[in-house]
Amino acid sequence: MARVADETRFEAQRHRILKAAATCFNQKGFSGTSLKDVSRHLGLTDAALYYYVKNKEELVHQCYLRAAELGREAMDRGKEEGRNGFEKAYLYIAYHIEIMVGDRGPVAIMSEIPSLKRSHRNEILEVSRRHSLGFEEILEEGIADGSIAPCNVRMTGNAVMGSINWIPKWFHGDSKMGREILEKFPDILTAGLRPVKAEK
Amino acid sequence: MARVADETRFEAQRHRILKAAATCFNQKGFSGTSLKDVSRHLGLTDAALYYYVKNKEELVHQCYLRAAELGREAMDRGKEEGRNGFEKAYLYIAYHIEIMVGDRGPVAIMSEIPSLKRSHRNEILEVSRRHSLGFEEILEEGIADGSIAPCNVRMTGNAVMGSINWIPKWFHGDSKMGREILEKFPDILTAGLRPVKAEK
DNA sequence: CAAAAATTTTAATCTGCATTAAAATAATCG
DNA sequence: CGATTATTTTAATGCAGATTAAAATTTTTG
Numbered sequence: 001m002a003r004v005a006d007e008t009r010f011e012a013q014r015h016r017i018l019k020a021a022a023t024c025f026n027q028k029g030f031s032g033t034s035l036k037d038v039s040r041h042l043g044l045t046d047a048a049l050y051y052y053v054k055n056k057e058e059l060v061h062q063c064y065l066r067a068a069e070l071g072r073e074a075m076d077r078g079k080e081e082g083r084n085g086f087e088k089a090y091l092y093i094a095y096h097i098e099i100m101v102g103d104r105g106p107v108a109i110m111s112e113i114p115s116l117k118r119s120h121r122n123e124i125l126e127v128s129r130r131h132s133l134g135f136e137e138i139l140e141e142g143i144a145d146g147s148i149a150p151c152n153v154r155m156t157g158n159a160v161m162g163s164i165n166w167i168p169k170w171f172h173g174d175s176k177m178g179r180e181i182l183e184k185f186p187d188i189l190t191a192g193l194r195p196v197k198a199e200k
Numbered sequence: 201m202a203r204v205a206d207e208t209r210f211e212a213q214r215h216r217i218l219k220a221a222a223t224c225f226n227q228k229g230f231s232g233t234s235l236k237d238v239s240r241h242l243g244l245t246d247a248a249l250y251y252y253v254k255n256k257e258e259l260v261h262q263c264y265l266r267a268a269e270l271g272r273e274a275m276d277r278g279k280e281e282g283r284n285g286f287e288k289a290y291l292y293i294a295y296h297i298e299i300m301v302g303d304r305g306p307v308a309i310m311s312e313i314p315s316l317k318r319s320h321r322n323e324i325l326e327v328s329r330r331h332s333l334g335f336e337e338i339l340e341e342g343i344a345d346g347s348i349a350p351c352n353v354r355m356t357g358n359a360v361m362g363s364i365n366w367i368p369k370w371f372h373g374d375s376k377m378g379r380e381i382l383e384k385f386p387d388i389l390t391a392g393l394r395p396v397k398a399e400k
Numbered sequence: 401c402a403a404a405a406a407t408t409t410t411a412a413t414c415t416g417c418a419t420t421a422a423a424a425t426a427a428t429c430g
Numbered sequence: 431c432g433a434t435t436a437t438t439t440t441a442a443t444g445c446a447g448a449t450t451a452a453a454a455t456t457t458t459t460g
Binding site for chain 2 (some may be wrong): 115191192
Binding site (some may be wrong): 009047055056 | 448449
């Protein structure tokens, strides 16, 4: 019968599948990716995937859930470790990007949420919204504590998130480039947040 | 036979089709959108679209070409009117966003380039690359003339472009929101470019 | 090693959707 | 108005890809 060891094996394979799917989805889109595309990445047959997920829709749903989870993890760490709003924003961004360009990636871009069935769609929209609000809270905290210049937190959040979300569109696993992104992006994305120094 | 008036009518309808297609593609992706989805937006039948484009692939190709053209137009205007690197960057961003959220939108997100046939794909990749390079040139000019703080232009360009490219993912035509984006984004995206004022 | 469980494949089925040709309708022109 | 041209629809056709069931293979276990 299924033992812990087997569970691990099953879960490990399932995990590999999700990452392969994320790779394909990020490149050709959910609908543009066939299950054959995904399975080929793993040396499997398309039908084999059905041993791990109920159907293709569940595959995206799982990818999106994982993306949301990793984003939340990064934000939680940023909020814990940062000592003011600016630091929290900076650390969240750094952690999120570290995850995306590192061994835990690729992370799926949530670009086809409308293709999800209603219940899954609502779930993803909800976590997505929460994530955005979480970042806006960080910005507000920073504005309150003076570490961030007053700004429209909704729009600023959208701008920063857009940059981050778009990364998988042009980053395809080159580890050297990954290091460069991780090194530059946190500074670039937060440079505009700093309070303006006294004139002159 | 076809007269100027007819040409105009044909072109106008073709234009409407491209915009409807961009709307659908931005929402559900190229592959996730059926020609029925597009035609329904116009009160037409799917088959009618074939009077205007050869096939579905050409439809995306045209959408992407139009997106590239509008981006280039914005950049040209920014380069012409700006009096230094910073101003050129600012104006390009403002013009591009004005186009995207205004009456000339929606502009297609180029998120499924791999789905294009080889020749079209190469063409789009080429104009895309040129656009990125164009923005990097602006940044370099700004660094040289002192209006922009020294930075990694490649990464900074990717960051700014990502924000812009992502807009159609969350902006769906609400004109009030459109005005807000246009009002805030140029400042947000360029705030980090300004040279650091002298300390203290 | 043999049996049982887990994993993958083979081989069908089914469906949505792109595409096309021919027919129908609408617009324009003399 | 009648004829010509432009536009759209109706009605197939064909295929790619999702899904499934049964068979084959691999792995685990006692």
